[in-house]
Structure formats: C-alpha cells, structure tokens
Amino acid sequence: MPWRVSTFFTYTHNPKKSYFCTAFKLKRLNSQPIKIVTILGARPQFIKAAAVSNALSQHPNIQEVIIHTGQHFDRNMSQLFFEEMHLPVPTYQLDIHGLPHGALTGRMMEGIESVLLTEQPDWVMVYGDTDSTLAGALAARKLHIPVAHVESGLRSFNEAMPEEINRIVTDRISDLLFCPSETSVSHLHNEGRLAANARIVMCGDVMKDAARRFTTLMTPPCPPLPDRFVLCTFHRAENVDNPQVLRQLLTALEQVSATVPVVCPLHPHTRKSMEGIDYDTEKSSIRFIEPVGYLEMLYLLNHSSLVMTDSGGLQKEAYYMGRFCVTLRNETEWTELVECGYNRIVGTNPDQILNAVNQLLNTPTEFPVELYGNGHAAEIIAETIAQTK
C-alpha cells in the first residue's frame, strides 16, 4: 500500500507551548474511506455514540465498524439504546461481562485485538472511562493503530475510582483527545504526559448533542409518575460496594422521600448490592423502577423537580434539562457545574443531602451560563477525523 508524508496541525500538550504546531504523519495514499473501529460496552457510551455515529455517517469518506464488548448486556442497559436511538447494529459482539476488572479488561483486549487484526482500521474510537474504553485503547495502541478518545481530560483526582485509572491511561496513549471543556484541556496540559504528536481538540460535550437531539422524542416510562418527584440514580462502586455506605445512603434517600417522592431507576449493580444487605425495595418509601431507556430518562429529567445522582452523565443532563443536581459523591469531574451553583457535592451524609435537597427545591431554576460547547461536538469530532486523510 502506497504511503505519503503529510502535515496537519497539532495542539501540543506541552503547557509552555500551548499553540498549534506542525506535525508529520504517515498517511495512506488511496481512495479508500477512513475506517474507524468504535468500541462500545456500557450504557453511557451508547448515548455518546448515538451522537457521534450519526455525525460520522454524514461523511462519505468515513466508514464505522462497531464492536460491542458486552460489558452491559441486559436488554434495558444495552439493546434498548441501540433501538431507541437508531445506533448501527454492532458488527462484533464480544459478550464479555460479569468478571473482575482485570479479567474483564484482559478478555476484552484479546477479543478487540483479534477484530482489529481483521479490520485493519485507520482509527480506533473509545468513549469515556470504562473498562471497555481502556481495553480498546490498549489493544489499538499495541497494534500501532491511532486512538481517538471522546470525553478526554476529565479528572476526579480520586485514584481509588476505577474510572480515574481508565481515563488517565487512555489519555496517555491516545492520539486525538476530544475534550468537553477548557478544564479538561488544562488537565491534559498540566499532566504533560501525552503521546508524541497527540492532538487535543476542545469540541464540547457529545452528551449535550444527544440531549438536544433526542429531547423531542422523550417518552413517558410505563408506571405512572407522581406529580412532583426527585429523580435519583446511584451505582458508583464507592457508594454501593460498601454495605455501611449503602445503608447510610438509602436511609438518607428515605428521609428525602418523606418530603418529596423519590423515583429511582435501579442499576443492576446497585440492585445486587441491595440484595446483599437484604434491603426490601417493595417495602421502601423510595420508588424503585427498572432501568429505563434514554428517551424515558429524558422524560423523567424533564418532569422532575430535582436530580440526585452519583452518575457523571446525569449531572450534566440535569443542567441541560434545567434542573439542579445534588451529587452523591465527594468530588466531581464536572466542576464548572459546581462553580456556577448548578450542582451541590454532598457525599452520602444524610444531613448534607437533606439540606441541599430542601434548599434547591426552593431555589428558582435559572442557568444563565452556557457550559460544555454548543451542542455540535459530534460534528467537530467527525470533521476532525475526516481531515486526517
């Protein structure tokens, strides 16, 4: 296959040289489309990919092949999202799940590597911070295939979180780093440990694109909802893997539900942990429901009075839908929301949770500051990739 040397502009990661500089890259000299292999595995990745895959499909010179690792596999954690958002059916289903982090990542790497050897893509695209993200980036890097990381540069600065390790390592070995905010760009500059010729692109949040695109299609979930309610989700390991923390959190949510109904779509991992402490969801004052699809989630957000969550994605979606958020963690990657007063970080302390909920339920919802781009992040990503040929 013929090759040529071409130039393109790179946003250098050296903080002392934060300007565009010229880099050299070998590119294939032929008329074939740019082939991207996209690695998906977990619920938030399906939502992000729905925005980006749609933008990629608008480019005649881009061909996308999807690998689904199988990390999330229940119908309402996976297939439902492909159907609702018309995501292309994955060409490869690896069906790998239910293993500890190391085994899961290793088995995924093995499966992804074998596909990459067959497909010989120009790029591998990974999203966010899951084990599927890390496995995809590592498998590609070891085969010298360039990696594009969407939602790059986010940091909680809590290395006890598996997601933080996944983010740091993925950013370290990515070639195109698509950042949702200036803060995430500055984290990458401050670390100064990117791959040679890595290029940082501040594109905004692809979840903003998804929220904008799919809000018009939002759908009520099956069981009827109370007129006024707080929408709650929680599934982070630090909140549900420790029985004492989980009990404390459930007590706090029950206390909130004495004031305003709490509707909680229950993540399968959380359900399992609650079974482990013999918590009876039927007898609880919290209204637990099955995980819902994205269109139902947008409806819940739109009809809620407030959001309580430990999810990364939901903190932003609360803001996109004009709702305050109470974050059930001790830190967040989305610090701008806290700085603007749209999000309160409260951890799992019942008093702090109750105080924040009571205050925010009585605060007018105004969100004048525009954060995380203009809702066209996916187009910037597609255009950037298209220009690499």
Ligand code: UDP
């Ligand atoms: N979500 C959903 N249905 C649910 C719960 C969450 O569609 O029952 C969506 C939510 O709107 C957000 C994404 O899933 O877009 C967040 O996923 P999750 O909380 O699992 O991951 P995180 O954002 O913490 O990485």
